[in-house]
Structure formats: structure tokens, C-alpha cells
Amino acid sequence: MQIRTLLFSSPLLSILLALSILLSISLGSISIPAGDVLSVLFSQIADTPSSVDPAMTDIIWSLRVPRAVLAAATGAGLALAGVVMQASVQNPLAEPFLLGIASGASVGATLAILLGTGSLPFGVSGFAFLGAVLATAAVLLLAGSGRRISTVKLVLAGAAISALCIALTNFIVYIAADAEGMQSAAFWTMGSLADAKWRSLALPIAIVTALIVYFLSQTRTLDVLLLGEELAVTLGIDAARKRRIFMVLLALLTGILVATCGIIGFVGLVVPHAVRAFTGASHRRLLPAAIFSGAIFLTLSDLLARTLLPAGDLPIGIITALIGAPLFLKLLFGGKGFGGNGK
Amino acid sequence: MREITIQNLHFSIDGREILQGITTRLPGDRFLALLGPNGCGKSTLLKHLYRVHPIQEGSIEMDSTPLAEIPLRTAAQKIAVMGQFHTVDFDFSVLEIALMGRTPYKENFEEDTEEDTSLALEALEMTGMAEARNRSFNSLSGGEQQRVMLARCLVQQPELLILDEPTNHLDIKYQLELLALVRALKIGVIAALHDINLAAMYADRLLVLRDGRLEREGTPREVITEEMLLTTYGVHAHVGMDSTGLPLVDYRTESAL
Numbered sequence: 001m002q003i004r005t006l007l008f009s010s011p012l013l014s015i016l017l018a019l020s021i022l023l024s025i026s027l028g029s030i031s032i033p034a035g036d037v038l039s040v041l042f043s044q045i046a047d048t049p050s051s052v053d054p055a056m057t058d059i060i061w062s063l064r065v066p067r068a069v070l071a072a073a074t075g076a077g078l079a080l081a082g083v084v085m086q087a088s089v090q091n092p093l094a095e096p097f098l099l100g101i102a103s104g105a106s107v108g109a110t111l112a113i114l115l116g117t118g119s120l121p122f123g124v125s126g127f128a129f130l131g132a133v134l135a136t137a138a139v140l141l142l143a144g145s146g147r148r149i150s151t152v153k154l155v156l157a158g159a160a161i162s163a164l165c166i167a168l169t170n171f172i173v174y175i176a177a178d179a180e181g182m183q184s185a186a187f188w189t190m191g192s193l194a195d196a197k198w199r200s201l202a203l204p205i206a207i208v209t210a211l212i213v214y215f216l217s218q219t220r221t222l223d224v225l226l227l228g229e230e231l232a233v234t235l236g237i238d239a240a241r242k243r244r245i246f247m248v249l250l251a252l253l254t255g256i257l258v259a260t261c262g263i264i265g266f267v268g269l270v271v272p273h274a275v276r277a278f279t280g281a282s283h284r285r286l287l288p289a290a291i292f293s294g295a296i297f298l299t300l301s302d303l304l305a306r307t308l309l310p311a312g313d314l315p316i317g318i319i320t321a322l323i324g325a326p327l328f329l330k331l332l333f334g335g336k337g338f339g340g341n342g343k
Numbered sequence: 344m345r346e347i348t349i350q351n352l353h354f355s356i357d358g359r360e361i362l363q364g365i366t367t368r369l370p371g372d373r374f375l376a377l378l379g380p381n382g383c384g385k386s387t388l389l390k391h392l393y394r395v396h397p398i399q400e401g402s403i404e405m406d407s408t409p410l411a412e413i414p415l416r417t418a419a420q421k422i423a424v425m426g427q428f429h430t431v432d433f434d435f436s437v438l439e440i441a442l443m444g445r446t447p448y449k450e451n452f453e454e455d456t457e458e459d460t461s462l463a464l465e466a467l468e469m470t471g472m473a474e475a476r477n478r479s480f481n482s483l484s485g486g487e488q489q490r491v492m493l494a495r496c497l498v499q500q501p502e503l504l505i506l507d508e509p510t511n512h513l514d515i516k517y518q519l520e521l522l523a524l525v526r527a528l529k530i531g532v533i534a535a536l537h538d539i540n541l542a543a544m545y546a547d548r549l550l551v552l553r554d555g556r557l558e559r560e561g562t563p564r565e566v567i568t569e570e571m572l573l574t575t576y577g578v579h580a581h582v583g584m585d586s587t588g589l590p591l592v593d594y595r596t597e598s599a600l
Contacts, residue, residue: 217451224446226433230395230426235499236419236447280479281434284454 008278008285013292020299021072025064028306032060041065067196070204070260071302071316072295074193075267077208077257079275079294081250082268083287084215087222088246089140091154092273093331096132096254097265099154100161104135105251105258106188107165110172113182125203129255135161136251155332183262190315191264193302204260211253212291218242219283226281264298264317266324271297273327344371344421344502344531345406347392352401354387354555361387363555364401371406371503371531376546378539378566380576383552385535386427389507392533393424419447423501425492425509437483437491438476441467444498459498466497469524485512493521497528506534543567543589551575563590 026032036052040060043050050057078096085094096102108131112124142157143150166189173185186192215222221242224232232239257264271294272286279285298316301323305316347369354362362384369375377385390396391403394415403410410418423444441463442455449455467473470490475483480491489512496504504525513521518538522545525532536542542549543563551559551566553575559566567590572580578594585591 220443220446220449220451223435223439224443226435227440227443230390230393231424233395233415234393234419234422234424234426235443236414236416238415276434280436280439282436282439 008275008289008293010288010292013289013296017072017292017296017299020296020303021068024068024071024299024303025060027303028064029312030056030059032056036060062198066198066201067193067302068299070196070201071193071299073201073205073208074257074261074264075271075294075296075298075301076212076291077204077253077294078264078267078298079271079290080208080212080215080287081253082294083272083283083290084222084246085250085268086272087225087283088243088250089154090226090228091151093151093155093269093328095266095268096250097263097267098162098269098328099136099139099158100163100165101132101135101139101251101254102258102263102265103162103165103169104138105129105132105255106169106263107131107135107172108255109259110169110176110182110188114172114176122203125256125259128259129252131165132251132255132258133248135165136247140247151332186315187262188258189263190317191262191320192313192315192317193261193305194313196261200260204256207253207256211249214249216287218246219287222283222287223281262315262317264320266320266328267294267298269331270320270324270327273331346371348402348404348407350402350404352388352391352398352403354384354391354396354399361555362391365552365555365557367550367557367560369533370548373547374526374532374545375534376542376549377533377535377552378542378549378575379552379558384555385552386507387555388552389424389426389505389533389535393422393426393505394418416447419499421501422503422505423496423499424505424507425489425496426505426507433481435480436476437467437472437478437480438463440480440491441476441494441498444495444500447499462500463494463498466494467491469497470494471520486514486517489513490517490521493524501530503531503533504528506532506536508535508537539567539572539592543591567592 022034022037026034026037036056037060039050040052040057042048044061082095085096085099086092088094105128108127108129109124111131112127139154139157139161142160143153169188170185173182173188176182221237224235224237225239225242229239272290275290275293276286279289301319302316305314305319308314349365349367349369352362352365353360365388377388379385387396391398394410398411405413438460442459444463444466445455445459464473464476467476470493472487472490472494475487480488483491489509493509506525509521518541522541526545534546546563549559549561549563549566550557551571558575559571567582569580569582572578572582572592581593581595583591583593
């Protein structure tokens, strides 16, 4: 018990995250010694000259660092989305990808690019947010909100909305084959961090950080929501209102992440589930541990995606799905539960 | 809280009237038992008091303030509810569940203090669950879970405790213990009960509901009569007297055998 608590404490996880990011920056088609990486990071941040070759500096600072940072922020955001969504609908299978919310966001994002509103500030992200909100509303209506939502209805509603939205996304990508800035179908359906640049990082990082702070202030509410809406009301929490606020914020988060790096599935399922086995259901411990673990998980997944094949980048969604799908099956057909030990 | 005033309360779901005009005053410092056959509206009435059902028609006031004007958080500091809860597979420990009773007193980011923990442990001690404090709530039996939920109510330090069929999963031993414990708290209690003899033993006043109407109200001796058992519950029974002079229902009449 003590070792478990220590293993999933924030100080240890933040060290692991720093190491993962360092590893991810130094490994790749060209391997760079960790010492050079640290030297470049230091010189860039402190604005001092560095002894490292300028071409190498460019690879590190303009390509690998933003990519690793985006991976960490996206992983943290996806894990956060999974934890909050699971508490909000009281179902351990809830996750933006499985519920079709990420696919809804991709329809919005591709539509924005097709219509040319992508050049407006927040154009793509704004449309992705709208798409995510609509998909969320559709799934919750289909699954029957209000009462505790049954797993079967939730998964089926998510699958239906997801299939519809992915078809729409592919259709838009197909007819807009050469629209400026339109990513490939693979980008929207399987995700990629390959286009990470410093200037595209600000918005996702700002949103992820703000929502992490907000939800860390809501850990009691999340705990109480797990006990059911009625009990939450008797403890002074307006459960229906909180749930609405949470779902809108999650749609915003999902929209931004999808607009930035496409759909990356299963992270919101795998990470909270694995972390709960160590921390239990209490969000005061679960939430920070899941956020760190999500960041570590996606940083390492991206490293795998970049290095697994000599030919080049795999879509990162393939890696996360290969890890996530078996767990999804286990949760669906095995004992479902919010605990590590289930029932 | 001194008094809850209910005026002409109506409630219907899908065109079916569950409450058909309830008007009464409930003293906030007594043990009140709500009786009536299944589907008579006991739970629905209680759910209005603890704000799960919105008021459709009529009014409820607590100490002359309309219920809807009292913030949920303020209400939760005064009223604790032990309801019929569903079990999700959540892996909370017993102590964590008990500590949730502090929710209405906590701000965002505020951690549980040692005082909170000792309050929770004290409450668990009272309900006989202190030794299980580190166990997973899931691993407990239904009756044990209910005793943890009662401890959680006590941690809320309420002025009024609402018990919505609290003895559901409990053996008779724990039913008696629970009701005696609640009675000893000297706070207001409103409990929906199935067992008429238990209601007679512990409650100061009884309210009898049938088909969404308040049929009778009074002391156990006034309310528990052979005629009431026949008209309200449709059973022939003999009402005698126990050793302390309280009414005692004996269902072994000739027609039942």
C-alpha cells in the first residue's frame, strides 16, 4: 500500500515525465546524446550560446521539443477528459473517443477548413468545439441522460455517432482533397503529432492547463458524482448542473485537442483504468496521477510511433489503439468497475 | 430547524398522480415515521424534502423560507439523507465514504483535516464500522454499506435526518440498533418505514399515506388501529399492547390462517 502510494505520487510521476520527455527528444531517426539535449534546452531557455551544432540545435528545438511538449499536454488532456467523463456519467467506459465526441470534433475541424474559416483565429478549434458539443449532446440523448446510463446504450450510442462522424470527416476530406491546410484522412482518424510547432502549442497548452487547475478544484464533486445524482444533491452538489458544465468543458478540451492533433483514441480509457488500480477511486489521488500518467503514456507512445518503423512516422492512434482495444474488451466483457479489482 | 410546512403538494409522473394534495406541518425536532403500502408516495414525498424532485404544484417551507430559495449547500448542512442508493463499482474506502459527509462544509481545494477524520472515525464507531475503515466499500455486505452510509450522514452533523426506507438490507438486530441510535441523537428524524411495530416503538408521531394522500396523523396509539390496518393496508390484524403500553400488531388472525 505504501509503495503503491509512493509510486503514484506527483513528485515521482513528474520525474518520470521529465525523463520520458528527455528520452523522446533524444531518440529518433537521428539519436542525440541526452547531454546535448540538455545543453540545447538550457541555452535556448537561458538565451546563451551553445556548443552544439546549429543543425542539431534546430532539430532539437524546432522539431523534437515542441512535439514532445505537445504529446505530454495532449496525453494529460485526454486522461483528464477520461477521468472526468467517467465520473460524470458514472460509467468506466466513458471516453471522448469511444463516445464519438472526438469524431464529432473532427467533423467540425475539417468543415472549418473546407469552408475556409480555418484562417480565422480559433476557426478550426471553434468548429471542432461545436462538433464535439453536438456529438456529446447526441450521445447523451441517445443513451438517455438523467438517470444512470447503461453501459450497453452508452457504447452503442457512441459507436453510432462515431461511425457517422468518421464517415462525414472522410467525406469532407475526400471532396476537399487539395484545400489549403487540409490534413489527410489518416491524420483526422488516427491522429498525429508530426506537425507540432511552437506557435500551434499555445492554445492547447493554455486550455489543458486551465482545465487541470479547474478540475483539481472539483475533486470532491467528482467523488460525490460517482455515488449517484441523488446522493450528490443531498450533499449540497447540484449534480445536473455540474454535469452539464463538465460536459461542455470536456467538449472544449476534446475540440482543441482534435483540432491540433487529430483523433487519438483510448488514452482516456487506458490511463484512468490503470491508475485507479493503484490510487483507488478517490479523485484527490486519482486525478493528478492520471494527468501525469497520461502525459507519460502519450510521450512514450509518440516515441514508439516515430521509431518503430525505419520508414518513418506511424499515426499515433495506431499505437494507442493497439494498447487500448484489448483493455476496452476486457472492461466490456469482463467485470466492469471503477476499482482496480473490479467485481 | 423548527418546522417544515407542506401546503397542497401535488406531483405526477407520466400523467399518474403520485401525490394528490398533501398538507401538513412536520416538527423538526421529533421522530416522525411515514407509513403506508408500497407505491403510496412515501419516497416521493421525502424526495421533495431532499430536493431530488422539483415542486410541481403546492409549496414546502422550512422555517418559513420556501425550499427552492435555500441553497443546496445550506440545506445539506442541516439535512442529511440516508436514501435508497444504487451501488456503483467504486473503489472507495469506508473512511473515504464517511468523509464525504464533510462535502457541504468544504470549499474548492480544501483538504480534509484531522478533525474531519476524527469526526468520521467517531461516526463509524457509533455505527459499528470503525474496524472496517480501510476496507473497500464494495467488499461490504448490503447491511454494512448501509451502516457506513449512516455514518456518512452523522458526519454531516445534521439537524434533521431523513431516512428513506433505511432498514431495507438490515437484519432485525441492526434495524433495532439503527433506529435506537438515530433516536438517541436527539435530532429531528423523518423516516419512511415498512414495519409498523418498529414505527410504534421509535416514532413520536406517525403519518400514514395512501394513494398519494395523507390519511392519518397522530401518535402511534392514535394511528395504529385494526381499522387503519384494514383500510390502508387491506389486512385483518389484531392490535394489542406491548409491555410498555405501545400498540403491537399481531397478524395471526383467523382469516390469515
